[in-house]
Structures are given as structure tokens and as C-alpha cells.
Amino acid sequence: MIDVLLIVNIIALVGLAVLTLLAKSFLPSYVSEKAKNLASKEDIASITEQIEGIKNSHAIEIEKIKAELDIKSALRQSFQAKSLDSLTAIDELLVEINLYSWKQLAEFSPNEHYVWRNVDTLEEGRNFHYYRVAIDKVKMVHGLYLTSNAKNALSELAESIGLLSSMELALSNDPDQAILNSVERGYSSAINEINKCRHNLMAELGVKS
Template sequence: MEDLVLILNIAVVVSISIGGFLVRNYFPKYVSEKAKNLATKEDIGQITDQVESIKRQHAVELEKIKTELDVKGALRQSFQSKSLDALTAIDELLVEIHLYSWKQLAERSPNEHYVWSNVDTLADNRHFHYYRVAIDKVKMVHGLYLTSAAKKALSDLSQSIGMLSSMELALSNDPDEAILKSAVPGYSSAIESVEKCRKRLMHELGVQS
């Protein structure tokens, strides 16, 4: 009986020793690994949340950039349309001044009458003073869509036409022979000024002839 008790005591001591050894050597490692696994899962969750947050921010930024590009594209398209309107209005005015000057030459040169009869569609109340104001107006109305050089070309034409308006005023007030003789060169110079302005505008605005 005593031997059995002794054996049991020894078995208990051995079990406690083995249990203590396992607790000292393996349980901390198990707990550590378990903690690592939990930490890894938490890290993965945090990283996933950060990635999703960055994706959302990136999507917002992309949408913002897309909106800005759409607005800029619309503005650019509108500007180009307005620029085309400006060019059309200016070209129509230059053509009218050219035809007006040509008409005045035709009335003073028999060689031009057969040509003018095919294109005489201008209003009778137009004259250089009117056209000078028209040039200044078209520059003001469409100035936002013109370069500085283009506006300078129109200003120079306005000045030239303005000087010729004084000649027309003299022609309408019982002119002498000298004034009458100045008419043909005057209207010819108007045509030259219009063509010079047209070439400057085409060069400045990149319009091909």
C-alpha cells in the first residue's frame, strides 16, 4: 500500500514537473503566436481600411479632375466658337469696306463700271465715317477673342479710314479740282489698307488663305 502511495506521489510530482516544463517552454510561445495572429489580422484589417480609403479619395480626385477638364473643354470650345464669330464679323466688314471703295472708284473710272454692275449691293448711306465707327465697334465687341496684334491691325485700319473720311467730307462740299483728283488715290489707298489689315489678321490668327 505504501508503495502504491509512493508511486502515485512520484507520478504526481512527475506530472507537475512536466506540466511546469510545458507551461514554461511551450505556453508562452503559443500565447505569443496567438497574439501575433490576432495582431496580423488587425493589421490586415487596418491596411484594408486604408487602401479602401485611398481608393475613395482617388476616385473623388479623379472625378474632380474630370469635371475640371470638362469645364475647361467647354470653355475652350465656347472660346473657339466666339473667335470664329469674331473672324466672320471682321471679314464681312472688311469685304464691305473693300467693295465700297471699289464702288467709289468705279464711279470715277469708266473702265470699272461693267464690273461694278454685278456686285453693287451696298446700302447707299454708307461712307468712310460710318466704316470707321464700324471698325471700332467690331474691335470692341469681339476684342476679348482677338490678340493685341489683331486689335492693333484694326486700330491702324480705323485710323486710315478716318483720314479718308475727311476727304469724303470735302468731296461732298462742292470740291475743287485738287480734291476731285485726290479721290481715286484715296479710295485706292483704302483698298490697300483693307488688304494690309486682312493679311496682318490672317498671319496673327493663323488663318490660311
């Protein structure tokens, strides 16, 4: 009986020693591997978080750029619409001056068709002096939406009309034959200058005349 207990004790001691050896050799490597795995997971989580942060940052920047482009596009479209409105208003004035010039030309030139004398859409009392001021006014009112070249075209027309207003003033004061001889050429010149101005204005806005 004593021998059996002794053997059991010896076996227990041997088993304990084996377990101790296994623990010393296996547990440190196991714990170390676990620590590595844990560290790897933490690293992956950190990298993933950084990547997502970059993606979100880029997405915000892209949306910001899109919003800015949308605003610029809307402003550009609004400006173009205003420019076209300005062109329409200015062109209405130029058409009126053109009709006036043709009507006056018909009065002094036997070569022009009598129909021009019957143009009745013009306001009474208007002349080149009035239209000289009207051109300056329309340029000032719509100047914000006109290019420098467009403004120059209007200024050149205003200067030409201003010179012709002197001719009309002379006509109203018992003109001599030299003045009368220059009338037809004067009104023809006005028509040409108006057409030139309209062409330049439309070219500046990309509109074919």
C-alpha cells in the same frame, strides 16, 4: 492492492509534474506567438487601410483634375467658337467696305471694269464716315473675343478710313482738280488697308486668308 494504488498515485503525480513543466515552458511561447500573429494581422489591416485611403484620395484628386480640365476645354472651345463668330461678323463689314471702295474707284477710274459700278448690294447713303464709325462699333461689340493685335488692326483701319472720309467730304463740296486727282489713289489705298486688316485678323485667329 495498496501497492497498486501507490504506484498509480506516483504515476499520476509524475504525469502532473510533467504537464506542469510543459505548461510552464510551452504556454508562454505559444501565447506570445499567438500575440505576435494577432499583432501582425492588425498591422497588416492598418497598412492595408492606409493604402486604400491613399488610393481613394488619389482617385478623387484625379477625378477633380479631369473635371477641371473638361471645364477648361469646354470654355476654350466656346471661346474659339465665339472668336470665329466675331471674325465672321467683322469680315462681313470689311467685305462691304471693300465692295464700296471698288464701286467708288470704278466711278472715278477709267481703268476699272464697269461691273464694279453695278454693285447693288450696298446700302444707299453709306460712305467712309459711316464705315469709320461702324469699324469702331464692331470692335467694341466683339472686343471680348479679339486679341490686342486684332484690335490694333481694326484701329489702324479705322484711322485710315477716317482720313479718307475727309477726302469724300471734300468731293461733295465742289472739289478742285487736286482732290479729283487723289481720289483714285485714295480708294485704292482703302482696298489695300482692308486686305491688310483681314489678313491680320485671320492670322491672329490661326485662319489662313
